[in-house]
Amino acid sequence: MANTTKLNVVYGDVTLGLSGPGFRYIFAYDRGGLESLVQEGKEWLYRVPTPAFWRATTDNDRGNGFSVAAATWLGADMFKTCTAINVVVDGQAIPLPIAPENNRYTAKETATTVTVTFTYTTPTVPATTVDVAYTVTATGQLTIAVHYAGRAGLPELPALGLRFLCPTPATGFDYQGLSGETYPDRLAGGQPGTYHVEGLPVTPYLVPQECGMHMRTQWVTVTRATTQNNSDPDHQPFQLTLRQAAHPFAFSCLPYTPEELENATHMEELPLARRTVLTVYGAVRGVGGIDSWGSDVEPAYHIAGDIDHDFSFVIAGPVAK
Amino acid sequence: MKAEISWLDDPQTFRVNQMPAHSDHRGYATVAEAATQKSRFVQSLDGQWAFAFARDPQHRPLGFYQPDSDRSDFEPLTVPGHIELAGYGQIQYINTAYPWEGKHYRRPAYSQGADQPEPGMFSQDPENTVGAYVRHFTLAAGLRHKRVSIEFDGVEQAMYLWLNGHFVGYAEDSFSRSEFDLTPYLQAGENLLAVEVFKHSTAAFLEDQDMFRFSGIFRSVRLVAKPRLHVEDLTIQATLTPDLETGEFSAHLALSAAERLAGSVTATLFTAAGEQLWTTTQAVAEELTVKATLPHVHRWDHHDPYLYQLRLSVVDDAGQLVEVVPYAVGFRRLELKDKVIYLNGQRLILNGVNRHEWDAQRGRAVTVADMERDQRVFKAAHINAVRTCHYPDQDLWYHLCDRNGIYMMAETNLETHGTWQKMGVVEPSYNVPGSLPQWTLAILDRARSNYEMFKNHPAVLFWSLGNESYAGDALVAMDQFYHTVDPTRLTHYEGVYRNRAYADRISDVESRMYDPPRDIEAYLQNHPAKPFLNCEYMHDMGNSIGGMGSYMALLEKYPMYQGGFIWDYIDQALWVKDEVTGQPALRYGGDFDDRHSDYEFSGDGLLFADRTPKPALQEVRHYYGQYD
Numbered sequence: 031m032a033n034t035t036k037l038n039v040v041y042g043d044v045t046l047g048l049s050g051p052g053f054r055y056i057f058a059y060d061r062g063g064l065e066s067l068v069q070e071g072k073e074w075l076y077r078v079p080t081p082a083f084w085r086a087t088t089d090n091d092r093g094n095g096f097s098v099a100a101a102t103w104l105g106a107d108m109f110k111t112c113t114a115i116n117v118v119v120d121g122q123a124i125p126l127p128i129a130p131e132n133n134r135y136t137a138k139e140t141a142t143t144v145t146v147t148f149t150y151t152t153p154t155v156p157a158t159t160v161d162v163a164y165t166v167t168a169t170g171q172l173t174i175a176v177h178y179a180g181r182a183g184l185p186e187l188p189a190l191g192l193r194f195l196c197p198t199p200a201t202g203f204d205y206q207g208l209s210g211e212t213y214p215d216r217l218a219g220g221q222p223g224t225y226h227v228e229g230l231p232v233t234p235y236l237v238p239q240e241c242g243m244h245m246r247t248q249w250v251t252v253t254r255a256t257t258q259n260n261s262d263p264d265h266q267p268f269q270l271t272l273r274q275a276a277h278p279f280a281f282s283c284l285p286y287t288p289e290e291l292e293n294a295t296h297m298e299e300l301p302l303a304r305r306t307v308l309t310v311y312g313a314v315r316g317v318g319g320i321d322s323w324g325s326d327v328e329p330a331y332h333i334a335g336d337i338d339h340d341f342s343f344v345i346a347g348p349v350a351k
Numbered sequence: 352m353k354a355e356i357s358w359l360d361d362p363q364t365f366r367v368n369q370m371p372a373h374s375d376h377r378g379y380a381t382v383a384e385a386a387t388q389k390s391r392f393v394q395s396l397d398g399q400w401a402f403a404f405a406r407d408p409q410h411r412p413l414g415f416y417q418p419d420s421d422r423s424d425f426e427p428l429t430v431p432g433h434i435e436l437a438g439y440g441q442i443q444y445i446n447t448a449y450p451w452e453g454k455h456y457r458r459p460a461y462s463q464g465a466d467q468p469e470p471g472m473f474s475q476d477p478e479n480t481v482g483a484y485v486r487h488f489t490l491a492a493g494l495r496h497k498r499v500s501i502e503f504d505g506v507e508q509a510m511y512l513w514l515n516g517h518f519v520g521y522a523e524d525s526f527s528r529s530e531f532d533l534t535p536y537l538q539a540g541e542n543l544l545a546v547e548v549f550k551h552s553t554a555a556f557l558e559d560q561d562m563f564r565f566s567g568i569f570r571s572v573r574l575v576a577k578p579r580l581h582v583e584d585l586t587i588q589a590t591l592t593p594d595l596e597t598g599e600f601s602a603h604l605a606l607s608a609a610e611r612l613a614g615s616v617t618a619t620l621f622t623a624a625g626e627q628l629w630t631t632t633q634a635v636a637e638e639l640t641v642k643a644t645l646p647h648v649h650r651w652d653h654h655d656p657y658l659y660q661l662r663l664s665v666v667d668d669a670g671q672l673v674e675v676v677p678y679a680v681g682f683r684r685l686e687l688k689d690k691v692i693y694l695n696g697q698r699l700i701l702n703g704v705n706r707h708e709w710d711a712q713r714g715r716a717v718t719v720a721d722m723e724r725d726q727r728v729f730k731a732a733h734i735n736a737v738r739t740c741h742y743p744d745q746d747l748w749y750h751l752c753d754r755n756g757i758y759m760m761a762e763t764n765l766e767t768h769g770t771w772q773k774m775g776v777v778e779p780s781y782n783v784p785g786s787l788p789q790w791t792l793a794i795l796d797r798a799r800s801n802y803e804m805f806k807n808h809p810a811v812l813f814w815s816l817g818n819e820s821y822a823g824d825a826l827v828a829m830d831q832f833y834h835t836v837d838p839t840r841l842t843h844y845e846g847v848y849r850n851r852a853y854a855d856r857i858s859d860v861e862s863r864m865y866d867p868p869r870d871i872e873a874y875l876q877n878h879p880a881k882p883f884l885n886c887e888y889m890h891d892m893g894n895s896i897g898g899m900g901s902y903m904a905l906l907e908k909y910p911m912y913q914g915g916f917i918w919d920y921i922d923q924a925l926w927v928k929d930e931v932t933g934q935p936a937l938r939y940g941g942d943f944d945d946r947h948s949d950y951e952f953s954g955d956g957l958l959f960a961d962r963t964p965k966p967a968l969q970e971v972r973h974y975y976g977q978y979d
Contacts, residue, residue, distance in 0.1 A: 088893050088894045088895070089892040089893030089894070089895065089951065090890075090892065090893065090894075090895055090897075093892075209969060210966045210969045211894075211966030211967075212966075213894075213897055214897075215897030215898045215900075216896055216897045216898075216899070216967060216970050217970075218899075218900055218970060218973050218974065219969035219970035219971070219972055219973030219974070220969065221969075233894070233965070233966060234937075234959060235893045235894055235954075235965075236893065236922060236924055236937065236939050236951045236953075236954035236960075237893060237951045237954075239893050239894055240894055241894055241966075296936060296937075296938070296942075297936070297937070298929045298931070298932060298934065298936045316897040316898065317894050317895055317896070317897040318895065318897045318898060319889050319890060319891070319895040319896045319897045319898050319899060320865060320867050320888075320889075320890070320898065321865040321890045322890045322892040322893075322895065322952075322955070323775070325865070325867060327897060327898070328897070328898045328901065331897065331898075
């Protein structure tokens with residue numbers, strides 16, 4: 031019988047498995063992150079979530095040279111190393127529970143809360159780290175806290191977020207926040223409300239670029255109808271909900287990574303949409319608008335590379351049936 | 352007179368046998384006909400013409416305009432339209448540099464000295480494409496036995512006209528109406544009209560706008576008959592006395608007669624509801640003026656674009672009605688007081704946008720539907736002003752702005768960006784028009800065409816001298832021209848910012864483009880001489896329009912800050928069929944193997960090229976809505 035007040039914990043040799051009614055999460059030591067997020071039998075992750083640093087160059091970024099100044103973050107966005115993993119069970123840090131350390135456990139381990147923190151080290155010069163801490167409770171709720179360690183000498187960041195790749199494209203998403211596509215320096219016209227977006231629209235700028243940001247979001251629910259699971263013939267829609275923790279968050283939900291957008295000179299060059307790229311941002315750089323050939327984004331809307339940044343949000347557990 | 356191809360090379364030859372520019376009023380046979388806006392005196396020549404393309408002047412079909420010429424190789428072509436979009440000639444987008452960059456070394460005629468006229472620059476240009484157009488017509492009943500002229504609303508960039516083998520005239524200035532008298536050469540039955548269009552002439556130096564570079568008859572063509580007595584020109588002034596209640600109206604008419612200038616003209620003003628307000632009758636004369644002072648007039652402005660209706664009824668000496676001319680009249684008072692622009696006693700705030708004429712299928716040959724849709728977008732986004740960047744638009748656009756209360760900065764067709772700014776650096780060593788007398792008449796003619804055609808539109812608040820053409824004596828002359836002919840409006844020109852020696856002689860306003868808010872503030876805090884406006888700001892290329900609040904905040908702090916015009920309204924991109932998928936795709940500069948190009952810089956609009964709004968439009972709606 032399922033334990034309804036505690037998490038079931040599987041101290042695997044390669045992974046740490048956490049499960050409860052309607053959910054099963056797998057944190058993979060070898061993959062360096064949250065490998066599997068299954069709710070109601072549906073897998074939500076294609077690859078482990080990793081910190082997001084890049085945004086596809088906007089025309090204003092190109093004009094004022096920001097992409098050149100920040101180019102190191104393109105490398106960091108694509109390539110980073112998981113350099114540390116820490117596990118905390120019921121408030122107690124434990125040694126990484128792989129064999130033989132995990133020989134002490136049984137098939138019936140439980141816990142009230144488990145926190146797994148992955149530390150990613152960037153290939154920038156100088157390097158810095160981002161900690162991504164997942165705290166799971168018995169309901170299956172995940173609270174995700176991201177800490178960016180500022181380092182003197184690092185250029186301003188194009189973006190700072192955590193990117194989730196889902197195995198199949200979403201049919202749409204709903205959110206509570208501001209209408210339309212908003213950025214920190216372009217959100218006065220965004221009307222607060224609850225909105226539905228059909229599909230995964232990419233704003234058709236002549237040259238594909240950063241797009242689809244939604245600032246000041248309280249929650250977002252992504253809906254998919256397909257999986258890659260060959261044994262799952264069901265095509266009924268299913269959902270995953272992210273909520274704000276202490277503060278509203280920003281997100282974009284697109285079929286492409288920034289690198290895929292970056293590489294296209296026209297909309298028609300973008301690949302066929304195969305995934306959902308859901309990114310939650312703790313810091314968003316403004317888009318600017320004074321001109322497109324040199325003027326910078328207003329200073330209040332930059333993301334400093336040399337100071338710490340923290341943000342957190344919640345992935346809701348499965349809805350009780 | 353014989354047509355000379357050397358006119359293409361001569362900046363001093365820009366109109367030959369054209370009729371003088373005049374008001375855009377239209378004549379009708381009866382009051383009822385005027386109400387339908389379909390005049391029996393007008394015969395459209397839009398539609399299918401026959402066409403032959405030549406890659407350069409040397410390969411053009413000589414004598415194609417002769418009735419007995421062999422035109423068996425001519426192909427059908429729809430007018431209006433661009434030659435390039437019909438599959439002839441290469442499409443090119445380029446911003447500041449001239450379209451021949453990297454292909455031909457050129458200096459404008461006389462820019463390197465009065466002894467350097469640069470003969471053959473365009474007449475022997477191996478890449479100056481030529482379009483030969485012919486069309487047969489038979490006069491419709493309403494035009495027969497009358498004086499008949501032909502109006503070309505837009506031909507890019509130089510055109511020669513023949514009728515029945517006779518040379519009629521020559522025109523430059525792609526964006527102004529060119530009108531020619533056909534009467535001497537008309538024949539009963541079928542007539543043969545022939546137009547030879549050259550892509551480039553010296554006008555190319557004056558038309559260096561940031562746009563796709565096209566050629567051809569891209570706006571409507573029509574025949575227009577003049578009844579026995581005809582209102583040739585109409586100059587309306589409808590202003591308010593300082594009490595803002597009393598309307599002062601005058602209409603100055605120029606009349607012509609087929610035979611005898613005798614009869615009377617009755618001028619009547621009606622309210623919008625059709626009630627007669629005032630009327631007067633005068634004997635017909637070559638020129639006459641009617642005047643009225645009207646108490647308690649209904650003012651025209653953005654929120655309440657109230658239009659009275661003027662009707663001119665021309666009656667011959669036998670008492671027969673020969674022509675009815677309707678025109679909408681808006682009363683407003685525009686003044687510059689204590690260095691602040693006021694409209695009807697209220698500080699003018701420009702929630703503006705720059706608008707190129709653009710349609711992703713048709714290029715600059717925009718349709719009525721395009722224009723009406725644009726007006727709806729303006730209303731929804733609280734856009735209250737438009738700059739006709741950087742040329743006069745189709746005349747319907749001005750009527751729509753009158754009706755919908757959109758303030759207009761009516762710009763002259765002039766931009767010589769490539770002659771004074773290279774790679775962002777001011778380098779005016781071969782600037783035209785500068786202070787060159789050989790170029791001055793051409794730009795004054797452009798100003799006159801702009802003024803005469805649009806002078807009666809209440810929506811027009813500013814005459815703009817053009818865009819990014821630096822400053823010199825020629826632009827001083829243009830500023831003086833506008834002030835001389837029109838004391839009711841203000842002049843605008845940004846280019847004098849680049850040459851401050853002319854600051855006190857050009858432009859009633861301090862106009863700049865893309866100044867950051869802090870620089871504008873520095874101007875406004877430092878004994879400013881003129882009210883400030885942004886002729887271009889908030890460059891909406893791609894994902895942009897961030898930081899608009901910093902500009903809007905200046906409105907609260909500085910009365911002399913009067914807003915501005917966002918760059919710009921709509922992306923310039925063209926629908927093509929994707930070579931790989933066969934699906935429709937929007938293409939921009941450089942996508943047509945066109946080099947040198949400025950690539951995606953063609954797309955800076957609040958709307959995508961297909962007229963769907965960019966996400967940033969909600970930001971504009973918000974801020975402009977606060978000051979609407």
